[in-house]
Amino acid sequence: MATFELYRRSTIGMCLTETLDEMVSNGTLSPELAIQVLVQFDKSMTEALESQVKSKVSIKGHLHTYRFCDNVWTFILQDALFKNEDTQETVNRVKIVACDSKLLSQ
Template identity: 35%
Template sequence: MSRKRFHGETGTEQLFSQAKKNDTRTFKVYRRTTLGTCLYDAITELVNDEMFPENLALAAMEHYDRAVASLFQTQVRTVVTSWSGQLYVYRYHEDVWEFYLKNAVFKTAGNPTAEHLATKNVHIVACDGTAPGKNKKNNKKNN
């Protein structure tokens, strides 16, 4: 038996949502993590079993987006001091850069310890964190 996904959340969804209250963006890139996928699957099952309303499901996913972004800003202390690799694909769409590197090497600052990380392939997603509607050219001139 095929189960439906709740409305508005597909693999081709827009990568960010705009919060109306404070004119900030919340990127949805963390939904592709193991935790985000598990949360989505659990909520989808509850919606399909009619135990959780669809409008709350969307609100729960948006809350997850904001919470994870906030945690990364306040709790992650690791700083990448240098990195290298062979760039083989890059794209830019709607203020989101994606880079695919081969044979990448990352070095981090000691907090609590320094690390040297090497991987065969890596996908980097970089999002523009400035508020939407702000003129980026003017921001550069003013800084």
Template identity: 35%
Template structure:
């Protein structure tokens, strides 16, 4: 489930939209999508792998913690009055929610 966070990105939405369009135009059937090399669980793992390898930028932030929660191997933090600092750039926001998951493969198989 943790990797599914990337499905709500523009790239993930485009992939899902394209698959739906192919199904609606009857170019493929819904069961066929589970056999395609670009099915969604593969996308989930691939996007996570690429982000780990390619993103090297860092940002520091300062805030006050509103709430935190740990459930289903996932941390949720809600922060208030957040200041993000990257080199000389400073950005302030009222509230931020951070969802942190273990990026390692836990060995569980997705049924999608």
């Protein structure tokens, strides 16, 4: 199953990466196993987002920068408004990084 490494940049992914880094650097863990854990995280995170998350969000804002490179869209929005069912958040600058969902189904 193909996975994205995209979600490693999220909070949970960064926390895991830091943990693995520490454990590899102090010799508790082999680098190979650490990578296996990361790959498993990619899978688990993707699955969880597909199966466990149902919420919808709308995003509006001024598009400051757009970039499409290696099948990854990057948007930098200014004065963006995020709305979901419960709340809405405004951010004066936000970066959106999105991989092509079709790549996963291949």
